[in-house]
Amino acid sequence: MSPTVRVGETSTLVSNLVDQLMQRLAADDTPQRLLVGLTGAPGSGKSTIAADLEGRLKEAGLFAGLVAMDGFHLSNTVLDDLGRRNRKGAPDTFDVEGYLAALDRVRADGAPEVFVPVYRRDLHESVSAGGVVSGTGVVVTEGNYLALETRGWGAVRERIDLLIHIDVPEEVLVVRLINRHEDFGKNALDAGHWVRTVDLPNARLIATSVHRCDEVWRNPKDEPGSDDDVNDADDID
Numbered sequence: 001m002s003p004t005v006r007v008g009e010t011s012t013l014v015s016n017l018v019d020q021l022m023q024r025l026a027a028d029d030t031p032q033r034l035l036v037g038l039t040g041a042p043g044s045g046k047s048t049i050a051a052d053l054e055g056r057l058k059e060a061g062l063f064a065g066l067v068a069m070d071g072f073h074l075s076n077t078v079l080d081d082l083g084r085r086n087r088k089g090a091p092d093t094f095d096v097e098g099y100l101a102a103l104d105r106v107r108a109d110g111a112p113e114v115f116v117p118v119y120r121r122d123l124h125e126s127v128s129a130g131g132v133v134s135g136t137g138v139v140v141t142e143g144n145y146l147a148l149e150t151r152g153w154g155a156v157r158e159r160i161d162l163l164i165h166i167d168v169p170e171e172v173l174v175v176r177l178i179n180r181h182e183d184f185g186k187n188a189l190d191a192g193h194w195v196r197t198v199d200l201p202n203a204r205l206i207a208t209s210v211h212r213c214d215e216v217w218r219n220p221k222d223e224p225g226s227d228d229d230v231n232d233a234d235d236i237d
Contacts, residue, residue: 003165003213010049010219017164018056021138025062032111032136033064035103035159039146039213040166041203042089043176045222046142049166057138065133067106069143071117071126072099087198089144091151091205103141103159111136121184144202147209157212165213168222173203 006013017036024030036053038046050066057063072095079085084093105114111134118130133139145153146163157163177199181191210216 003210003216005216005218007218007220009221010045010217011052013217013219014049014052014056017053018060018062021057021062021162022060025137031107032109033107033133033139034137034161035107035139035141037146037156037160037163038140038142038166039144039163039206041168041170041173041206042144042199043173043180043203044166044168046144046166050140050142053140057140062137064111064135064137064139065106065114065116066131067099067102067116067133067139067141068118068131069094069099069141069145070119071130072096072102073119073126075125089198090202091145091148091153094145096152096156100155100159103156106133106139107159144206147212148206149209149212162215163213164215164217165210167210167216167218169224170200170203171224172222174200 006016021034021036024034038050038053040046047068050068054063054066073088074082074084074093074095076085076088079088079093084090087093102114102116105112106116114133115129116131116133117126117128119126120130141160145151146156146160147165148154148156174195177195178188178191181194182188186194
């Protein structure tokens with residue numbers, strides 16, 4: 001079955017999602033936690049949307065925690081040893097099994113407290129036990145490869161109750177990503193090279209698994225030429 005396509009301003013889509021989740025959590029057969037995933041290409045706005053969703057869920061008393069895929073990046077030392085540092089952010093630069101184990105712990109009966117790693121952009125490294133999931137309600141997870149079928153990622157989808165793909169045109173992504181890498185210290189030439197050789201191949205790979213998502217979100221303001229693009233910072237430079 002094809003994903004449901006929802007078109008509208010992000011704030012409206014998030015508000016409607018919270019209403020939808022409230023209804024699901026009110027059902028008698030709903031587990032203690034619902035796991036909601038946000039996926040999409042680098043620069044699509046996942047982290048910004050996740051933060052907005054977190055705030056709305058907290059207001060409704062429904063937020064249980066955030067498990068970001070980026071927290072499971074392999075360390076720079078390990079990436080150097082494996083010869084993968086020059087494409088950090090690709091599917092094989094993450095601890096996929098660790099991510100799966102964390103999702104399993106989050107979904108376990110009894111809603112145990114679970115500590116999860118977070119990615120520190122100032123350090124360019126993950127920090128263990130930087131976040132916590134506790135209580136009942138909605139757990140948000142976000143990352144590039146939540147719907148990917150290959151390279152060890154296929155089992156992630158099985159653990160997510162509702163998976164949303166954030167769809168943004170490639171030409172908009174390119175501008176955002178180059179600006180982001182320049183903000184992180186790259187010069188224009190290096191930023192363009194990274195986007196061309198790392199970010200865009202990853203984005204095109206992600207696009208092959210959209211059919212595995214439950215919903216696709218599109219914001220008219222993300223169309224090329226819009227002045228209202230979300231300049232999200234969910235990717236790694």
